[in-house]
Amino acid sequence: MKILAVDDDEIIRELLSEILNALGYASVVLAESGQEALDILEATTDPFDCLLFDIQMPGMDGISLVSQLRNTVEYARTPILMITAMADRKYVDSAFAAGATDYITKPFDIQELDSRLKLIDALVTERKQQQDRNPVNWSGADNAIMNPADTSQRLHIVDVDGVIDYLSLENYLLQMSRAALFGNCVFSVAVKDAKHIFRGASQYEFQFAMTDVAEAISDCLKPFKFFVAHAGEGDFACVRDTGRSFDQKEFQTAVAQRLREMDLYYCDGRPMVLHAVVSEPVQLDWRSSRSSVNALLKTLQNAESEANALETSPKQNGAFTRRLFG
Amino acid sequence: MNTELSAGLAKVRTRFLIELEKRRAVLNYAYGRLDDDAARAEAIEEICSIAHKIAGTAGTLGFGELGAHAATTEDAIRQHLDGQAVDDATIRAEIIQLIDLAGRSQSNE
Structure with missing residues (x-):
């Protein structure tokens, strides 16, 4: 090295x-x-x-x-x-x-x-x-645009306020003392059906969609001190100050509203509809840095479970999929 | 700790002590200028910079007490410069103790 x-x-x-x-x-x-x-x-x-x-x-x-x-x-x-x-x-x-x-x-x-x-x-x-x-995906070559999305990767998202790499977010929590973490909370956001939505999508579409979700989360966290990181698939891990005032439902509604305003589309012009599910927050008061990272991981699991548990009838699901993929 | 690392650290420790003698002389000189209104700001900056450098290395090289006190001195000066309630007498006492600890660290070797 x-x-x-x-x-x-x-x-x-x-x-x-x-x-x-x-x-x-x-x-x-x-x-x-x-x-x-x-x-x-x-x-x-x-x-x-x-x-x-x-x-x-x-x-x-x-x-x-x-x-x-x-x-x-x-x-x-x-x-x-x-x-x-x-x-x-x-x-x-x-x-x-x-x-x-x-x-x-x-x-x-x-x-x-x-x-x-x-x-x-x-x-x-x-x-x-x-x-x-996979040299093509790393070269930034134009044909990387058409490569199938690797949704398991944690994306490096740029130019969105407060958005950092996932490893950096874990290291940030590990670096902070109990006193510094006091009053902060962690929570996660999961895009519902991300695996389905991005099956067949290109890496370019996945990267841009996740950047848009990150931007929606970042916009809704603007009044606070926060960091957000993409954690693979459609998942985002977040840490925010003034954790006690965090309202899960209110935040979920705000992110949904912001995503609707963004009016997202696939490259071929089809609308892209993304539903974000927000986990319960975990307050970090007096937690050690390691325990804070574990709490973050737990919220990621919870957000995914909540996203998977959302009731979707087969009929609705079919309509949703048709809307996305024609 | 492997032999190569021990030898490397011993070399840097010797260099640190040579440098500490020079830094102690600069601290003494800067302390003397604290009463000179025209030179005070520069003297405080100089002391803060030296305390910062000592705080960054002393602990790793086995001078834990010196490093911890250098960090306290730097912190007190920064608070003083930020307009927080750290008075001049406290700053002076911290600097004197830092100079004293630097001297003791050298003579103990």
């Missing part, structure tokens, strides 16, 4: 270099500023697999660096681990909102750094394998 580590403190750079080498990461490049990192990234012909950024640096800070890189094709999805002394929630929130994959606070524990890097290494290997199996 080729790593670029950026920190303005020479001692940290030396420390990272020694630790990473000892952990078996032989290909490590160091930079002392955001600008130097950008210059290195631009000059390299063999892209980096993993980026380690400090936040507090003179000139360009680590969060601006993440934002800038997420807008490039090469580094839109590259795992970025923030290694920073800034433990305040505002920094954690800003880093994940900008596109950070994970967050570790200084002074870091070497074992913890090792375990986070192993997870990233596994993710990098998995993505490379997927890329080798």
Whole structure:
């Protein structure tokens, strides 16, 4: 795994270099500023697999660096681990909102750094394998538009406020202290019949439909601090502040209304009707970070079960399917 | 911990202590400028930046107490700069203790 580590403190750079080498990461490049990192990234012909950024640096800070890189094709999805002394929630929130994959606070524990890097290494290997199996979908080539949708994948959704990758959402919860999570709730949203709806659809249609659902959820969460992530199929996992005031039914109605307003269509002009089901929220008060992740997973299961349990008579179902697929 | 890692950390620890001596001198000098209205803002920024750097590495290199106090000092300065209720006397006491701990960390080696 080729790593670029950026920190303005020479001692940290030396420390990272020694630790990473000892952990078996032989290909490590160091930079002392955001600008130097950008210059290195631009000059390299063999892209980096993993980026380690400090936040507090003179000139360009680590969060601006993440934002800038997420807008490039090469580094839109590259795992970025923030290694920073800034433990305040505002920094954690800003880093994940900008596109950070994970967050570790200084002074870091070497074992913890090792375990986070192993997870990233596994993710990098998995993505490379997927890329080798299906190079067309990863190349961004035009014919990817017509490839059948792989609905099991957790999608990387861009340009929607508060929407981050699923792995980042789990890492966000893991990073937060009990006190920081107090008052927050987690819940999930599932698109009813997603498997049916997108059977035969293209990857392009699936990606755009899920982006629209993400946008509907994001729009309805606008007054709050929140993160949303696509969790595969038609499922979305969400965390929101002021959790006690969250009203499941009200939110479900608001998302349904927003989806109707969006007036969605398939590529061939047929209308696309999406019904979103919202799970009961789980309050995170005094939960540990691990328990919060488990609560999130539980709400995903609940949202799916509630979506599956919705009564649909065979006649209605047939009409629904005909409307979608002609 | 494997031998390679232990050797690597020992090397960085030595470098940290050399750097700590310089940082301690800068902290002392900056502390002396806190009474100079024209230089105070720059001196506070400098102290905060050094405390931030010490806080980021000391703990990993085995200087837990120094690192924790550097983090407290940085936090107090940031709160002070944000206009929160951290008075000048508290800031000064934190800085003095940081300088003292830095000195003790060097002499204990």
